[in-house]
Every structure is written in structure tokens, then in C-alpha cells.
């Protein structure tokens with residue numbers, strides 16, 4: 230719960246760390262990372278709850294990968310419009326989930342269009358750890374999940390999602406709402422809710438200096454059946470290069486995919502940019518590609534480099550993200566944005 234809305238500016242938060250050298254070669258073996266530098270960053274206000282679950286692992290010296298998985302599981306289990314089985318369905322009335330996970334050694338796993346499974350992030354991790362593949366989709370992903378012991382949940386919409394879907398059927402127009410998480414309580418309106426968000430993406434930096442990330446969503450509400458966004462695509466919704474940093478995206482998935490969003494942010498950090506500057510440059514690229522249509526979409530990036538310096542940037546106003554470290558587990562930042 231984001232009851233302590235302590236908004237800070239990301240640039241101010243980053244000042245103390247500006248001397249860090251993103252992209253610097255890591256020493257051989259585990260990087261020295263004073264435990265105090267361990268960090269979790271995630272998208273949206275709900276990220277505070279996710280961050281706390283991740284932090285419970287990091288503060289005991291646990292691995293970034295475990296933290297990345299455990300954090301977003303909290304959001305997957307909560308009933309909200311845009312992550313997990315409580316999410317809004319596709320235009321045929323079916324909830325389909327996308328998720329991916331990546332560790333500090335370029336291991337990655339992903340599921341897309343997965344139905345009736347409560348924790349797609351954990352299935353993505355199993356794909357990473359138990360199969361020779363990176364990505365499983367649809368029926369095959371579900372078959373694998375069941376074989377791995379994940380229970381098949383009932384094929385029914387949450388009461389809120391059902392209401393939102395009925396409302397949507399009145400027009401049947403696909404018009405994603407920018408910053409849906411800020412659009413009011415779904416109980417009193419068609420979509421959204423103060424604690425809702427489109428996607429939870431979470432980046433964890435652990436006490437040994439390793440990075441991992443996770444990303445999970447029900448995707449754009451009322452999307453075409455079979456539509457997959459950026460969130461399960463390694464390099465678009467999430468990318469981790471332990472020698473440089475990690476990045477993740479939320480917003481209009483199609484526009485993140487077309488410029489390989491998270492990978493682009495990591496490459497921009499490799500060139501020497503701070504996480505904040507890298508996120509900004511990536512958003513500027515989206516704006517250049519979209520031209521006048523940029524005003525109709527939202528795209529946001531979060532990033533952390535291999536020194537534990539973090540940043541974020543959005544195309545439009547309204548994106549907030551949560552940060553957790555030893556000093557404060559409930560920090561909430563209002564992101565800077567491009568289109569004023």
C-alpha cells in the first residue's frame with residue numbers, strides 16, 4: 230500500500246551516486262557491494278508492496294533472482310486491473326498473462342498468453358531453469374506449468390474485471406488508457422484503481438553486486454486475442470547485463486518492442502549514461518519514432534546500473550515508481566517525463 234506517498238525527485242535521489250561509473254568493467258568474481266547498496270526498484274505505487282517482499286530476501290543476503298521473483302508474486306496475487314488473474318481480459322473475455330525473468334548470467338525465461346495460472350513469473354523462471362528454451366506461449370506454456378505442478382485456476386473473471394469487460398463491450402473500442410492506474414477505482418468506474426498499474430517490472434541489486442529482473446502483466450486490457458506485448462520479451466520489457474545494469478519497461482508494449490526498449494536502455498548505460506539519462510534517451514527515441522502520435526501513448530523505463538545507481542523516465546506525466554534500500558523501504562518517486 231502506498232499510504233506513505235513520499236515523492237522525491239529522481240534526479241535528487243541520484244545526486245549522491247553521480248560519481249558512479251556505469252559501464253565500468255566488473256572485477257572478476259563476485260563484485261564487492263556493501264550490503265547497504267542493495268536495492269529494489271519497481272514500477273508504479275504498488276511496487277512498494279512488491280519491493281518489500283523482494284527486500285525481505287535481499288536484506289538477509291539473498292540472491293537478486295529470488296528477490297525479483299518473490300517481489301512481483303505479491304502483485305500477481307493481488308486483485309488488480311493489470312497484473313495476474315484479476316486483470317482485465319482480452320476482447321474475447323479471457324485473461325492472458327505475460328511474464329519474463331532474467332538473472333545476472335544472461336539466463337532468461339518467459340511465458341506469453343498464459344491462461345489460468347496464478348504466478349506466470351514462477352513459470353517463466355521454470356522455463357529458464359528446467360527447459361532448453363527461453364519462451365513458451367499459450368497452450369504449451371500452460372501444459373508445462375501444469376506438468377511443473379502449478380494448479381490450474383478457474384477460468385473466470387474477477388468481479389471487477391467482469392464489470393470492466395461488460396462496460397467495455399458497450400463500445401468495443403480498443404483504446405488503451407494512459408496511466409490506467411491513476412484512473413480511479415475500478416469498483417466505481419470502468420477501469421483502474423489507485424493501487425492498480427499496467428505492469429509490474431522489478432529490478433533487484435543484491436549484496437554480492439548481482440542484478441536480476443522480472444516483469445509480469447495481463448497486458449493491455451481488451452487486446453486482440455493472441456496479442457503479446459513487450460513484457461515477456463527479453464530485451465523489450467526487461468533486460469539485464471550484469472556488467473552494465475538492468476532496465477525494464479511499462480506502457481504501450483508495441484512501441485517498446487519496436488525500439489527494443491530495455492536493451493536499448495542498458496546499451497545507453499554501457500555508453501556511459503546514468504540510468505536516468507539512459508531512460509530519458511530511450512524515451513526520446515520513442516518520441517522520435519512516434520512523432521505526433523507520441524501524445525497518445527505512455528512509455529516508461531526504470532533502470533539500475535552495476536553501481537546501484539537508479540533512474541526512470543516516462544513519455545507522459547503520471548508515472549511513479551518505488552525504490553527500496555537499506556535506508557528506506559517505502560520510497561515513491563514521481564518520474565520525470567518528456568511531453569510537458
Ligand code: ASP
Pocket residue numbers: 427428446447448449457458459460478479480481482483
Ligand atoms: N507493457 C504492457 C503491454 O503492452 C502494458 C503496460 O505496461 O501498460 O502489455
